[in-house]
Amino acid sequence: MTGPLQQFAASTHEAGGDIFSSLGINGQMLAFQAIAFIILVFLLGKFVFPILIKAVDERQEKIDAGQRAAAAAEAKANEAQDEVAKLLKEARGEAKDIVATAKDEATAMINAGEEKAKSRADKIVADARDQLEKDVIAARKALHNDTIELVALATEKVVGKSFSEAVDKKVIASAVKEQV
């Protein structure tokens, strides 16, 4: 490490002792360049950097706004999801209630229908029995009447031909005796 530095010091000493000259730097030129640099920095800071910074700030603002909007949208989506879940839960509950009510009503209707059908069937059977009994009674009456009619007719026919005087006398005597 010491080698190059010793070499530089020796060369400087040999050239007359001015370090800037030994380095090849012109003082005036250096000052001019420094002033130009300062002016450049001033101009950039005055006219260019504010525009760039403003554009960057706006861009950052837009990004932040987008992020906020995304966060808000996410929050809203989450809320909506929760709401949907809640509504679904409520809907499921209501659907369950509706189904249960419908089942109860259907069961009640079926029971009522069965009861009604049973009572109607019983009535039909009772009516049929009544009608049957009436028919039987009517048939018996008709048979009774027909029998009487036939007996009267047959008796009339038979008696008209075979009623002898002796029998007639006997009938009359019996009737008179009964009255006495």
Next chain:
Amino acid sequence: MAGTRLPRRKIAVYFADELLAGRNVTNQLAAYLVETKRVREAVLIVRDIEVALADRGVLLADVASSRELATETKDAITAYLKKTTGAHDIQLRTSVNTDLLGGVLVETPSERLDATIRHRLNQLTATKI
């Protein structure tokens, strides 16, 4: 009698008494009914006369049968009527009606004895329901 409108019962009593006295008053009765314009009451007056005669012990009975009655049957009927009505003189007006089929139908002003086969058949038929 011709000028006043007498009650049927009085007329019947009068003619019954006349008949019992042995007088034939048929023409007189007919003339009276024509004169008083009571011909339509003839049947009723005759019935009343029969009632009046029955009250006096003379009973007229209509006897209907399906064939001519034997004497012993008539006697039995007469005896029956004497016993039930208390009449001392029974007159039977017999008739034959073959529709009666058998037995006898005796009708007096106050009684009716229907012992015919027709009546019994009618009773049987009346039991129809």
